[in-house]
Amino acid sequence: MPNLEVQHTEDGSATLFVPELDEHYHSVKGAYTESLHIYRDCAYLYAAERTTNRPLRLLEIGFGTGLNAVVTAMVATNERPVEYITLEKYPVEPQLICKLGYDNFVDASLFSAIHAATWEQPIAIKPCFTIEKRCCDLTDTALPENIDIVYFDAFAPEKQPEMWSSEIFTRIYHAMRQGGVLTTYCAKGAIRRLLQSTGFSVERLAGPIGGKREILRATKI
Numbered sequence: 423m424p425n426l427e428v429q430h431t432e433d434g435s436a437t438l439f440v441p442e443l444d445e446h447y448h449s450v451k452g453a454y455t456e457s458l459h460i461y462r463d464c465a466y467l468y469a470a471e472r473t474t475n476r477p478l479r480l481l482e483i484g485f486g487t488g489l490n491a492v493v494t495a496m497v498a499t500n501e502r503p504v505e506y507i508t509l510e511k512y513p514v515e516p517q518l519i520c521k522l523g524y525d526n527f528v529d530a531s532l533f534s535a536i537h538a539a540t541w542e543q544p545i546a547i548k549p550c551f552t553i554e555k556r557c558c559d560l561t562d563t564a565l566p567e568n569i570d571i572v573y574f575d576a577f578a579p580e581k582q583p584e585m586w587s588s589e590i591f592t593r594i595y596h597a598m599r600q601g602g603v604l605t606t607y608c609a610k611g612a613i614r615r616l617l618q619s620t621g622f623s624v625e626r627l628a629g630p631i632g633g634k635r636e637i638l639r640a641t642k643i
């Protein structure tokens with residue numbers, strides 16, 4: 423992604439802005455707040471409460487700044503270990519990651535270990551959290567199997583419609599375990615109906631405090 427700019431969001435945390443797309447990496451109402459609520463709480467912690475005795479396999483669409491990854495790593499425990507697989511077509515330059523100032527919000531050593539992790543192989547960041555960063559294009563890559571949790575954090579449908587297609591959601595659905603959950607910040611009716619027609623049971627949940635009114639959580643039934 424060329425010409426990325428660091429901008430501040432309303433909860434004080436930064437995000438990246440893509441001028442060519444007129445699009446942000448996170449909600450302008452609060453990047454950190456969005457990451458905690460939509461992904462960590464409504465997907466990972468929700469799924470972890472319902473699953474015992476085995477690692478949770480998590481697929482993130484769009485590694486971006488690594489914010490979703492680090493907030494998840496911070497709460498992973500031996501009782502709910504995580505295998506985190508994240509796809510990213512355009513890795514962000516390390517110099518830009520430093521300018522975000524996320525060390526003021528998250529565990530700085532975990533954040534730095536996540537960014538230092540070699541791509542294309544699972545790396546243990548702590549005993550209960552491994553990350554595999556895959557540099558690839560979601561639209562033409564094979565997905566990992568037996569996924570329990572999906573963080574669907576692509577750019578908005580009107581900016582990148584190819585990421586929100588029936589074909590993509592069908593592939594994700596087949597990559598997931600029964601009972602697996604997907605969350606996304608996008609609560610548009612068209613996306614909700616697309617998820618339903620793929621076979622998911624879809625809930626509208628309250629959005630982050632100060633942010634969007636609703637978000638979506640889809641469960642593979």
Ligand SMILES: C[S@@+](CC[C@H](N)C(=O)[O-])C[C@H]1O[C@@H](n2cnc3c(N)ncnc32)[C@H](O)[C@@H]1O
Binds near residue numbers: 448457485487575582
């Ligand atoms: C909304 S941002 C994700 C923010 C990220 N989850 C975070 O915590 O910073 C969308 C991400 O999807 C990535 N992306 C765009 N097109 C992609 C594609 N075809 N395949 C994989 N990743 C893609 C972008 O480079 C960007 O990092």
